[in-house]
Amino acid sequence: MPFAIVILTGAQLIGEVLRRLLHLPLPGPVVGMFILALALIGPAKQWLAKTQTGPSMLEKSSSTLVSNMGLLFVPAGAGIMAELSVLRRAWLPIVAGVFISTILGLIVTGVVMHRVMRRAERSSATTQFDSHRKET
Amino acid sequence: MFTTIWTPLAPTPLLWLTLTVAAFAVGQAVQRLCRKSPIANPVLIAIVLIVAVLRITGTPYSEYFAGAQFINFLLGPATVALAVPLALNAEHIRRSWRGLGLALLAGSITSTVSGVVIVWLLDGGRDIALSMAPKAVTTPIAMAVSQEVGGVPALTAALAIAGGIVAAVIGQTVLRWFRIDDWRSHGLAAGVAGSGIAAAQVAPLNGLAAAFAAIGIGLNGLITALVVPLLAIVWPAF
Numbered sequence: 001m002p003f004a005i006v007i008l009t010g011a012q013l014i015g016e017v018l019r020r021l022l023h024l025p026l027p028g029p030v031v032g033m034f035i036l037a038l039a040l041i042g043p044a045k046q047w048l049a050k051t052q053t054g055p056s057m058l059e060k061s062s063s064t065l066v067s068n069m070g071l072l073f074v075p076a077g078a079g080i081m082a083e084l085s086v087l088r089r090a091w092l093p094i095v096a097g098v099f100i101s102t103i104l105g106l107i108v109t110g111v112v113m114h115r116v117m118r119r120a121e122r123s124s125a126t127t128q129f130d131s132h133r134k135e136t
Numbered sequence: 137m138f139t140t141i142w143t144p145l146a147p148t149p150l151l152w153l154t155l156t157v158a159a160f161a162v163g164q165a166v167q168r169l170c171r172k173s174p175i176a177n178p179v180l181i182a183i184v185l186i187v188a189v190l191r192i193t194g195t196p197y198s199e200y201f202a203g204a205q206f207i208n209f210l211l212g213p214a215t216v217a218l219a220v221p222l223a224l225n226a227e228h229i230r231r232s233w234r235g236l237g238l239a240l241l242a243g244s245i246t247s248t249v250s251g252v253v254i255v256w257l258l259d260g261g262r263d264i265a266l267s268m269a270p271k272a273v274t275t276p277i278a279m280a281v282s283q284e285v286g287g288v289p290a291l292t293a294a295l296a297i298a299g300g301i302v303a304a305v306i307g308q309t310v311l312r313w314f315r316i317d318d319w320r321s322h323g324l325a326a327g328v329a330g331s332g333i334a335a336a337q338v339a340p341l342n343g344l345a346a347a348f349a350a351i352g353i354g355l356n357g358l359i360t361a362l363v364v365p366l367l368a369i370v371w372p373a374f
Contacts, residue, residue: 008213015216025361027276029215030354036216037350040223048223059224062217065210067340070179071160072211073333075204076275076297077183081190082197083294086264093260094295097251097268102299103310105247105272105329109352110311112242113321116235 004061007047011036152203159185177305179333183297215274215332218350221339225347232320239321240352243328244359247272248367263288269364271295274331277357285368296331303330304337319345327352 015032018024024031040048047058054060080087087094162185163178170176190200201208222229229236251268255261260268267287270278275296282292307326316322319338323345326334331353339346 005213008216011216011219012212025277025280026354026357027274027280029212030274030277030357032212032216033219033222033350034354036219037222037226040219041226048220059220062220065214065217066221066336066346069211069214069332069336069339070163070177071157071182072207072214073179073297073300073336074156074160074182074186075201075208076211076293077179077301078186078190078200078204079197079290080183080294080297081187083291086288086291087294090260090264093255093258093264094268096258097254097260097264098271098295098298099302100254101247101251101268102272102302102329103306104250105243106303106307106310106325107314108246109239109243109328110316110321110325111314113232113235113239113324114314114316114318116238117232117318117320120232120234 004058007058149203152200153206156204156207174308174337175305177301180301221343221346222350225344229351239324240355244356247329248363267291268295270360271299272329273357273360274353277361281361281364285365300330300333303334307334320348323348324352328356
């Protein structure tokens with residue numbers, strides 16, 4: 001457990017330092033996420049290696065954090081309370097803007113992803129089929 | 137009597153910390169009772185409970201946050217923790233880079249531009265429109281971008297969380313209307329349109345969804361940080 005905490009906060013710290021040094025337009029934790037992901041794919045692969053008792057400590061700790069991530073948004077979310085005066089002044093553009101643009105963003109992202117993936121998978125499936133036919 | 141008990145308790149961070157976790161536990165219990173329906177979103181339930189308690193006790197938000205900031209702080213390590221599903225599914229991400237890139241770009245520009253246009257059409261004013269533009273990305277990026285283009289960062293934070301809740305609550309239903317049934321698309325759409333809160337809804341359901349949500353949050357942050365300032369420049373006087 002302490003090992004996992006050191007890795008997570010350490011990656012965040014490195015992300016924070018890099019963001020300041022390189023003036024990156026991303027917050028420290030997001031930079032840290034990309035750096036840790038790259039490390040886990042390459043040089044630090046063994047941190048995710050399965051142990052005799054199941055998944056590695058890092059994987060267990062991370063999945064606990066990720067599956068309860070909603071809790072961590074509650075303090076900032078309650079801050080909506082402080083913005084209620086603006087909401088009262090212009091509730092229609094705000095409510096319509098949040099709802100419609102979020103739904104449009106969801107649909108466009110999901111549909112484009114789904115279509116492109118399906119096409120790619122179908123074409124790779126046909127090439128596999130063709131090569132199989134050539135063999136026989 | 138009530139105030140004499142209340143006054144020595146209120147300054148301690150423990151009270152608000154405990155209440156926040158308790159409110160979220162109630163939210164999760166309600167969601168379990170509703171057979172895991174995304175409509176019973178635990179984040180939304182917890183926020184409503186906390187705001188109600190703050191209102192009833194007349195507690196200012198700043199006093200609440202002084203205690204609850206310890207929970208807020210964990211958002212950093214939790215964001216970093218998304219690196220684990222990202223690394224475990226690296227091969228899936230590498231194989232779908234084309235769809236990923238196109239969907240990210242299309243979704244990011246759609247949610248940014250549509251937010252600005254809707255507020256503008258409904259006479260919301262420039263400050264609200266510019267606060268709306270970066271609201272789909274993770275809160276710290278959204279606030280920084282909002283500040284840069286002349287929006288109101290605090291309003292942007294509220295909009296980002298509201299948008300995240302909308303995406304978490306109805307995202308899976310809307311995508312199913314379009315017959316989208318694979319976890320990669322569900323995860324990516326949640327990350328791009330609803331950032332962390334929507335990711336928190338889909339990530340526990342499937343590792344592949346968690347990985348694509350993580351990449352959606354990260355890269356959408358990057359795209360939005362580049363697109364929104366551009367939008368503010370090319371459209372200066374509406």
